[in-house]
Amino acid sequence: MLAVPTLIDLTLFPYWWLQLVAFGFGVIIGSFLNVYIYRFHTGKSLSGNSHCLSCGASLRWFELFPLFSYLILRGRCRTCGSRIPCRYFLVELATGVLFVLSLTLSLNIFIVILFWFIFSVLMVITVYDLYHFIIPDRLTIILTFSVLVLIGYEYLLLPQDWEVLTFRFLSALFGSAFLLFLWVISKGKWLGFGDVKLAFPLGLLVGTPFVFSFVVLSFWIGAVISLIVIGWQKLKRGQSRLHFAGRALTMKSAVPFAPFLVASGLVIIFTKLNVLELFSFF
Ligand SMILES: [Zn+2]
Structure with a gap:
């Protein structure tokens, strides 16, 4: 070792x-x-x-x-x-x-600095997508590379079986593939192809057991924020009553989805939230 x-x-x-x-x-x-x-x-x-x-x-x-x-x-x-x-x-x-x-997350200085770098890239991606509705490929590549360095370093500290690593890559790919599926059936209306690519490094970052929660939570956050934005826009137009039914709920074609993915990823990383456990109360 x-x-x-x-x-x-x-x-x-x-x-x-x-x-x-x-x-x-x-x-x-x-x-x-x-x-x-x-x-x-x-x-x-x-x-x-x-x-x-x-x-x-x-x-x-x-x-x-x-x-x-x-x-x-x-x-x-x-x-x-x-x-x-x-x-x-x-x-x-x-x-x-x-x-x-x-x-x-860690008190290992190298890991802390890597997380600082990763979160900085995520910050730029979030703001950039909010303003320009696009995620520059360059940023996704930098993010993927830095997550790989983090995983590689963690592997050096604590070697795991190759199956564990392989499964980590496969589950990240699966999360990304699910978004690809939604991108195809919505013809790019629900999210952009940049979001499909972004989901891969984020899925890698959250790790195997959390990819499902990461994807689900991003849609929950997206739904809540969209409702708030739609409601706020309606209020601004001077309508006293909010119409949340029917057409008002449909998302516009250009919704910046990256902020929801990033927010979900961050919540999962810091809280290790498993959305399935939320249902165990019922
Ligand atoms: Zn001035």
């Missing part, structure tokens, strides 16, 4: 200290992810000063602090007063929280 050195023994540090460092690092990475998401789409280079997207005014040093600058500026540009999208704040906060939660 290969001896895998642990670079830093995180158990030597006080836990709250680790959480603080993880959160601080997470919000900083989150602010870089915001820049990456914006520039990935517009094709602008990643170098250069940060500036207001409306008036082009360069940001001063005190406006570059993640989370705090958004709160201090109350979501508006100091120069022109135009709104800064709240996703900047939310991405930073969510990344910080995910980085802290990663510590519950």
Whole structure:
């Protein structure tokens, strides 16, 4: 058996200290992810000063602090007063929280960093799909590769039978194939082909016993969020009564499904939820 050195023994540090460092690092990475998401789409280079997207005014040093600058500026540009999208704040906060939660998965520094990387990629995929209704293949490939590195490293730490690994790949493929089936019969109306591809690395990540729960939960989350969005849109149109029956329930052709897959995957990873157990109450 290969001896895998642990670079830093995180158990030597006080836990709250680790959480603080993880959160601080997470919000900083989150602010870089915001820049990456914006520039990935517009094709602008990643170098250069940060500036207001409306008036082009360069940001001063005190406006570059993640989370705090958004709160201090109350979501508006100091120069022109135009709104800064709240996703900047939310991405930073969510990344910080995910980085802290990663510590519950492992205290092996290499595994923690891999999870941080994986969650960062998932964050970009989620926001990108929300705004552009597409999941860039490049991101899915990076995600798949990093999940494979994680599985490989875990294998070095704790060698398993090849059947276990094979079954892990097969169940991820099965989850992906189920979405492919839905993609075919709905002619791409319920989800996109990018979601079919994304389900594979996510299925690999959650692991064999949880692929079923992962797929089912993504549809539950999707249904609940869709109902809320549909209801909210109806309220905005000034209709006092909500019509949840019939046509109102049908999903539009372009529903960004990746956020539901990612949300489901995250819930499963952190809670080890088995949806079948939910029915054991009845
Ligand atoms: Zn401005």
